[in-house]
Amino acid sequence: MTYLLKRLGVLLLTLLAASALIFGALDWLPGNAAQLIMGPEAPPEAVDALARQLGLDQPAWHRYLDWLAGLARGDLGLSYSYGAPVADLLRERLALTLPLALLAMALTVVLALAAGWWAASHQGRVGDHLVMGLTQLGLAVPSFWLGMLLVMAFAVKLRWVDAGGFPGWSEDLGGGVWPGLRALLLPAIALALVQAAILARIARSALLDIAREDFMRSARAKGLSRRAALWRHGLRHAAIPLLTLGGLQFANLLAGTIVIENVFTLPGLGRLMAQAIANRDLIVVRNGVMLLAALVLLINFAVDLLHGWIDPRLRARTEA
Known part of the structure; x- marks a missing residue:
């Protein structure tokens, strides 16, 4: 309980500090905010x-x-x-952005764990070099450029999906769960592949470190193959560094939606923020940035709680 209360206190103080920073950054911009919104040709009375x-x-x-x-x-x-x-604008747009970020995060975790486990299982062999080469390529490719390539390949050339737009989650308006997920698939892949390349390299390094531990040698001595030992025992013990990086990556995914939603013309929070900045709508910008900051902090709070659940020693050190 002490661990939970301390983490909750840190969360609230960080939210308060973030709100002060966001308010100050927008409020102390050079010039008059009302003049900035109205434009230079607006009459003084307006x-x-x-x-x-x-x-x-x-x-x-x-x-x-x-x-x-x-x-x-x-x-x-x-x-x-x-x-x-x-509040209504943010709630409406968050109904698209949050599923997009969660879908991209799920793809990131699945691809990264599979790639990192495969590379660690085949250390120094062809499979390892292939995975590391692909991750190096993923690190070099911007997500927006990858998104445009995916549109050209799967929407323009193959015509498997639409090039952009979002039908909505409601079946009454011609959408639904499957059409909505189908529209978010390419944007989620564009976001996930870049982040998966980073996480896969960390997963490989963590698994290779764990493979040298005594309990892993004991598992191998009992007849488990290297792949099976890493899968059954290694992934669980590598969870803490992967969770930490995953929490940071979720922040990158939320930030990346601003660009990706414009590439795929998705009416999400990122597109709303881009339009609000273009329209000088500082009220929307301030509250939208605060919402994004709160989401990132809540994810990191959840990661801290998972750390304490996975490794009780962290809770013990905090409560001591």
Whole structure:
């Protein structure tokens, strides 16, 4: 319980620090935020009216506390460019971005563990060199460029999937679970392959270190092959470094959706953020960035809890 409370306290303090950093970065931009939103040709009266509407006539600390109170209530204000509540916009777009990131993360874990286990099982042989060569190639390929290649191959050439767009999750509107997942498959692969290349190399290194442990030699002495010993015992003991890196990679996947959603014209959170920046909709930008930061911190919080569950020694050191 002490371990959980300490991790929860760190999470709350980090969220508070992130909110202050996000608010300050956008609030202290050079120039008048209302003038930035309205444009340089807007009349002064309109700029002054918008400044009062946004509360810019109040001190910064007052506006920051008002924003925190709105976050606690779920009232994020109105989007200037969309004329709709920001909370509704974020909720609608998150229904696409979060499944996309989770699907990409699942593909990343499956591909990376399989590749890392195969390379470690065939250390120094053709299979090992092949996997390491492919991961080196994956590290060099940007996800947006890979996404465009996937569109050209599977949408334009083979016509197996649509080049972009999202039908939605509701069957009433012509979508559904399978059409939605089908539309997210290529973007998820484009995001996953780059991250899987990184995780596969870490998985191989961790498994090779574990293969030298005494319990692994005992497993081999009992008749298990190198592959079987690594699969049954090695992967579980390599979980902690892989979980740590996986949590960091989820942050990269969320950031990568901003580009990938524009490549595949997906109406997700990343595309909303890009449009909000183009439209100078600072209210949407501020709350959207805060949401992304909160998601990353929550994932890292979950990773910390999994660390304590996998290795009770971590909990013991924290509670001591």
